[in-house]
Amino acid sequence: MSQAAVPASTSIPTPVRIPLREIVPWAVLIGALAMITLFFVSAEDSAVALLSANGYVHEFLHDGRHLLAFPCH
Amino acid sequence: MMRTLLVRGLIAGVIAGLAAAVFAFFVGEPHVAAAIAFEEAQAGGHSHGEEVMVSRGVQRTIGLLTAHIGVGLALGGLFSIVFAVVYGRLGAQGVRTYSALLAGAAFVAVSLVPFLKYPGNPPAVGETGTVGSRTELYFVLLLLSVITAGLAVAAARSFADRFGGWTASGIGIAGYAAVMTACGLLLPTVNEVPDDFPATLLWDFRLASLGGLAVLWLVLGAVFGTLVHRELAPTPSEATPVAA
Numbered sequence: 001m002s003q004a005a006v007p008a009s010t011s012i013p014t015p016v017r018i019p020l021r022e023i024v025p026w027a028v029l030i031g032a033l034a035m036i037t038l039f040f041v042s043a044e045d046s047a048v049a050l051l052s053a054n055g056y057v058h059e060f061l062h063d064g065r066h067l068l069a070f071p072c073h
Numbered sequence: 074m075m076r077t078l079l080v081r082g083l084i085a086g087v088i089a090g091l092a093a094a095v096f097a098f099f100v101g102e103p104h105v106a107a108a109i110a111f112e113e114a115q116a117g118g119h120s121h122g123e124e125v126m127v128s129r130g131v132q133r134t135i136g137l138l139t140a141h142i143g144v145g146l147a148l149g150g151l152f153s154i155v156f157a158v159v160y161g162r163l164g165a166q167g168v169r170t171y172s173a174l175l176a177g178a179a180f181v182a183v184s185l186v187p188f189l190k191y192p193g194n195p196p197a198v199g200e201t202g203t204v205g206s207r208t209e210l211y212f213v214l215l216l217l218s219v220i221t222a223g224l225a226v227a228a229a230r231s232f233a234d235r236f237g238g239w240t241a242s243g244i245g246i247a248g249y250a251a252v253m254t255a256c257g258l259l260l261p262t263v264n265e266v267p268d269d270f271p272a273t274l275l276w277d278f279r280l281a282s283l284g285g286l287a288v289l290w291l292v293l294g295a296v297f298g299t300l301v302h303r304e305l306a307p308t309p310s311e312a313t314p315v316a317a
Contacts, residue, residue, distance in 0.1 A: 016305060017161035018074055026075045027154045034147035041143040047208035059127040062196075064094075064140020067101040069184070069193030069282045071207040 042070040074304075078153040081300040086149015087142055089293035094141035096288045101281035102133050107274055108195035115197070115267070145289065152179065152293055160305070163230060164238055168305045169298035176294020182222035182249075184286040187215045190257045193282035195275065199265045207263055217256050225249040 042065065044050060045057035058065075058073070065072040109129075127136065152175070160171050191211045199207065229245030236244070266275060 018078075018157045020158070022075050023154065023157045026079060026157075030079065030150040030154055034151045037143050037147040041140050041147075043208055047205045054126075056126050059125075059132065060136045061140045062127070063102065063105055063132045063137045064097075064144075066105060066193060066195060066278075067097040067137070067282050067285055068140060068144055069188055069286065071191070071199065071204055071211050072194070072196075073199060073201050073204050 041065070041068070046073055047071065075157060077304055078157050078301060079150060081304075082149040082151075082153025082156070082297060083146055084149070085293050085297035085300060086145040086147070086152070088145075088296050089149065089289045089291075090141040090143070090145020091138075092292040093145065093285045093289035094138045097137055097141065097281070097285040098133070101278070101285055102137070104195060104274060104278040104281055105133065107271075108197050108278060111270065111274070112197035141285075141289075145293070148179075148183075148289070149293060149297070152176070152297060155179070156297070156301075159226070163226070164233075168302035172298030172301065173294045176290045176297075178222065178226075179294075180287060180290035182218045183215065184290065185283070186218045186253050187211060188279075188283055188286070190214055190260060191263060192279050194265075195278040197267065198270060198275065203263075203265065210260060210263065214256060214260060218253060221249050221252045221256075225252075 039048075040057070041061060045053050045055060046065070051057065062072065156172065156175055159175060160168070163171075166174070191207070191214060225245040225248050228248060229241045232241035232244055235241075
């Protein structure tokens with residue numbers, strides 16, 4: 001890393017702040033993908049059914065849903 | 074930089090999901106099996122394994138693992154985003170301290186508080202017909218909790234200049250606790266535990282469920298902090314006594 005030579009005189013350096021405008025596009029992308037993933041793990045085929053999986057998704061993820069404390073059935 | 078954080082968040086998420094799945098398999102699954110045995114012993118219980126599409130053997134292994142890895146990935150990705158937003162903006166702690174504190178706060182706001190009002194249930198608990206409303210209530214409370222926690226952090230940050238970090242954090246935590254207590258009292262209570270369902274089994278299942286969520290957040294915070302701290306720390310002198 002290029003910052004490796006910074007003198008260690010200050011014991012707790014002020015951390016770098018990542019600019020918010022750099023975070024926003026990633027936040028939108030990851031937010032959307034995470035919501036889709038969480039929806040499939042938690043609610044698809046149980047409370048809501050977007051795919052017509054006839055309970056297959058629900059049964060496959062059954063134990064995970066129970067133990068991850070999502071309302072299952 | 075954001076890409077670096079995100080990749081590490083996803084890696085930490087997979088490891089955390091894996092750890093939680095192992096915990097759930099050894100600690101939680103025996104209670105799931107006991108609950109299913111209870112369910113099948115009841116005449117006229119709701120349909121569970123009548124026409125088996127996915128065998129119990131798959132459900133308790135690959136299915137369990139898939140669900141946990143999926144949740145780990147999603148939470149790991151979101152964790153890296155929130156970390157990027159708060160890092161360096163809530164005082165001069167080191168990377169690993171930030172990661173650990175954020176994971177602790179996320180456990181409380183995302184997992185613990187919703188669980189206290191709408192805890193996880195083993196098979197045989199919960200009526201099939203109400204799964205829609207129970208899912209709604211659960212996610213409404215989860216959303217309220219996350220928003221309130223975000224507002225509490227923002228409020229504490231703005232108080233920090235006037236009152237100092239400790240007092241400001243205390244005000245934020247108290248505010249969050251007060252609002253969530255009110256939400257818990259106002260939202261409808263759900264109790265669909267069958268009369269003769271064993272109380273010890275319900276307790277054991279819920280404890281195992283909460284334990285698995287604690288493992289998930291703990292591992293996520295620890296692994297993410299470890300992976301990221303070299304990327305962000307400008308000096309190697311991060312080691313404060315607290316962070317040890």
